[in-house]
Amino acid sequence: MFCDRCSSRRERRMSQKLRMPSIAYVVARSWPDGVIGNNNELPWRLPSDLKRFRAITTGHAIIMGRKTFESIGRPLPNRMNIVLSRQPGNDSDNLKWVNNFENAMFSADIYSIINSLKEFFIIGGSNMYELYGNFVNKIYLTQVHAQIIGDAYFKMDFPPKQWRTVECQSFKEENDQFRYDFSILERRIKVTRQRDISEFYKSDGYAENFIRNYIEAERPRVSGMEFRLRRRIDSVNELAEALQSYGKRGRGEL
Numbered sequence: 001m002f003c004d005r006c007s008s009r010r011e012r013r014m015s016q017k018l019r020m021p022s023i024a025y026v027v028a029r030s031w032p033d034g035v036i037g038n039n040n041e042l043p044w045r046l047p048s049d050l051k052r053f054r055a056i057t058t059g060h061a062i063i064m065g066r067k068t069f070e071s072i073g074r075p076l077p078n079r080m081n082i083v084l085s086r087q088p089g090n091d092s093d094n095l096k097w098v099n100n101f102e103n104a105m106f107s108a109d110i111y112s113i114i115n116s117l118k119e120f121f122i123i124g125g126s127n128m129y130e131l132y133g134n135f136v137n138k139i140y141l142t143q144v145h146a147q148i149i150g151d152a153y154f155k156m157d158f159p160p161k162q163w164r165t166v167e168c169q170s171f172k173e174e175n176d177q178f179r180y181d182f183s184i185l186e187r188r189i190k191v192t193r194q195r196d197i198s199e200f201y202k203s204d205g206y207a208e209n210f211i212r213n214y215i216e217a218e219r220p221r222v223s224g225m226e227f228r229l230r231r232r233i234d235s236v237n238e239l240a241e242a243l244q245s246y247g248k249r250g251r252g253e254l
């Protein structure tokens, strides 16, 4: 039983709104046609771009469609891979299978909060880029200068009134098949998402199960002491604390 003061403090804490991590896309398309894939494969060989993709996404949550997951063929290491599919699938250490758009975002939110990360990524394919179009704030965009035949597209455009280019560079390194431009675009007026802390304690236990499985998967990888030092959350009960401090540090940082 909680005393009246504790209960009202707890209620106040539960109804506090937190700003959720920002959503970014990482995408490579042919220019000007907008092709991103053919027969469920990438239609080019650009090792320098794949290296950049790894650097951008490592450590973060990445959301992808089931077809993209199949085309990659395995969960990408050192990232939380969240796969959207209407069919059931098997989770593993860094693989989470989800059956709807909202659960994918919720999983990415929880993972980002546990790890104090302010951004997660949608990595394709075209279905996913369409689904999250109203939420995305930043695009890591590779535009490949080649005429490519394909069956999957990314046609989003970036009117300068809504988007600004913060970086743009051309590349063609030794083993790259084509020349390409890499740019970073940011939405001028950011989309912010908020959640009530109470959402993380819903009776279906989704957040608790996510955290428990994640902690169990991490534990064998590092010794007990190091595990405690590295993780800010060592138990489901500490979630509230992590949510609070994420909220504080999150202010104005998007």
Ligand SMILES: NC(=O)c1ccc[n+]([C@@H]2O[C@H](COP(=O)([O-])OP(=O)(O)OC[C@H]3O[C@@H](n4cnc5c(N)ncnc54)[C@H](OP(=O)(O)O)[C@@H]3O)[C@@H](O)[C@H]2O)c1
Pocket (backbone or CB within 6 Å): 026, 027, 028, 029, 035, 036, 037, 038, 039, 040, 041, 042, 064, 065, 066, 067, 068, 069, 071, 084, 085, 086, 087, 098, 099, 100, 101, 123, 124, 125, 126, 127, 128, 131, 152
């Ligand atoms: N160039 C790039 O940057 C890049 C990046 C990624 C991918 N690609 C390419 O893109 C192509 C794949 O793209 P795609 O659009 O065909 O497929 P996709 O987006 O990777 O996956 C589509 C699948 O996602 C699931 N899905 C979609 N919406 C859903 C929803 N609302 N709820 C639950 N599940 C949902 C469905 O899986 P189920 O059928 O299992 O229900 C659907 O068949 C490939 O050629 C790949 O190589 C290119």
